């Protein structure tokens with residue numbers, strides 16, 4: 448039976464799930480996984496999950512459909528920084544002979560949510576920087592490189608989907624802005640998908656502990672992008688703490704000994720990055736995102752604000 452759909456995601460139809468369940472039960476490297484149960488969680492898109500216990504002792508999650516790159520990072524990060532990613536118990540590239548990557552990891556009890564009153568975003572920025580710092584020490588690592596052409600394509604797609612604000616003005620200054628951002632925010636290996644769904648905690652609120660990251664899609668890019676992305680995704684006036692994520696990330700970089708540019712340069716780089724991510728996410732989600740997630744009017748207004756600011760970001764000579 449075919450495990451993947453045409454987009455390379457693990458299929459989740461009942462027959463595909465039953466087939467995977469059989470593979471999981473007959474994979475020798477998963478002999479210690481007691482009674483795995485399929486978890487048809489609604490949020491993940493690329494993988495399929497089973498919950499269970501490892502050696503009748505620890506609650507674990509088996510993620511099936513994990514790329515080679517993600518297996519690499521998911522394994523090496525907790526080895527080197529146990530407070531930055533869930534512990535891994537087993538990993539493989541086949542299930543009972545069928546080619547599909549998987550990882551068994553510690554199942555964490557909690558995520559970050561708005562009950563933290565804004566602290567959740569700061570914890571996310573801290574974890575993002577700990578990842579950047581650690582990634583610098585990994586000698587041979589798989590990662591993607593974000594190119595100017597790819598970013599330009601985001602802007603064009605945003606324009607095609609009628610993103611609000613002076614999109615043409617953002618596009619006109621793209622070359623100059625791209626060079627500027629790359630000059631002041633040194634490209635480095637970033638998490639690459641740093642959003643609130645990819646961060647977990649070992650403790651339950653209100654106890655604060657370091658945030659842990661999952662779902663690594665490492666990408667070498669100006670570090671400010673890793674902060675602009677979650678800011679655009681969380682720009683909801685009903686919440687607090689999401690403004691200034693690039694500045695929050697810069698603070699954590701300073702504390703953790705990574706280079707940061709001058710404040711005026713960061714202000715311009717952040718304005719540009721926020722405009723580009725507003726266009727990117729508009730290009731992906733369009734004008735009407737899931738209403739349970741963000742009101743249409745808020746989505747439009749916030750993105751318009753970012754695009755307008757990006758079009759007129761102050762140029763320094």
Ligand SMILES: Nc1ncnc2c1ncn2[C@@H]1O[C@H](COP(=O)(O)OP(=O)(O)OP(=O)(O)O)[C@@H](O)[C@H]1O
Nearest residue numbers: 490491492493494508533552553554555644661662
């Ligand atoms: N170790 C874990 N402990 C507890 N929950 C987890 C763990 N790993 C993943 N999850 C939950 O499963 C969700 C999806 O996991 P993950 O982000 O790895 O999957 P994905 O399919 O790549 O999702 P997407 O690509 O949509 O972000 C997470 O948002 C999280 O809520």
Ligand SMILES: [Mg+2]
Nearest residue numbers: 491644645662
């Ligand atoms: Mg995810």
